[in-house]
Amino acid sequence: MSERITQTRGAAAGAQAETSVADAELDCRGLLCPLPVYQASRAIDRLLPGQALRVVCTDPGSLADFPALARQRGLALLSAEERDGVQVFRLRKDGDG
């Protein structure tokens, strides 16, 4: 599994810049567990293999939950970062997801 965690925007400013490179966006700001993971899961269902989803959250639990979602569903967690109480994740569906 080709997992690559990008910690900072600055470090990813090269060829594989992570900013906004996603096929779908999901705004989960203001939602609490389990809704960010539930909505992300439904959004992932609609992706084709190889496509990526970008999720924006404000539930601090999402920092633990999204890596777990990726592991359980066999997704690649391309990036996970937090800034000013906002968490941003990018997940890529590689296989059936």
Next chain:
Amino acid sequence: MSALAALGAVPARADGRARRLAMVASKGTLDGAYPALILAATAVSLGWEVGIFFTFYGLDIIHRKKHRKLKVPSLGNPAMPVPLPSLVGVLPGMTAVATWMMKRWMKRSRMLDVGQFLDIAREGGVRLFACSTTMGVMGVRAEDLVEGVDIAGATAFLDFAADADVSLFV
């Protein structure tokens, strides 16, 4: 809502089968229903199979009318939403106050209600086992329950739970 049943199975287990969560929901209170339903919605999101055995007062969670009227008990609940001495919990109306506060918190947090979580469970293929013994003891009829439940005894639930990766009593 779109069909979560379309979720691909997770080949996370060595045998290739999806992971399975088996839960017993035994409490007919709002604060008893939420943990079970939230865990079910989460497991569905992960692509797991889920089954919940609703037994004794937990049967109210899948009761057509009662699931909308679940309450937060004020008595014997030191952590109830109203910060008052436990003894005050016996006063008439305190359960209604505690329930109202919990529902207000949930709404303010944009949390779903019990009926919406039941919808997610059914769309996600969660098996809702209605305990037939409870139904017999308490005089609950099949038509009193929400759509899509399986009336079953403990044997059928244990048969499902025997292959579970996670088993919880709520």
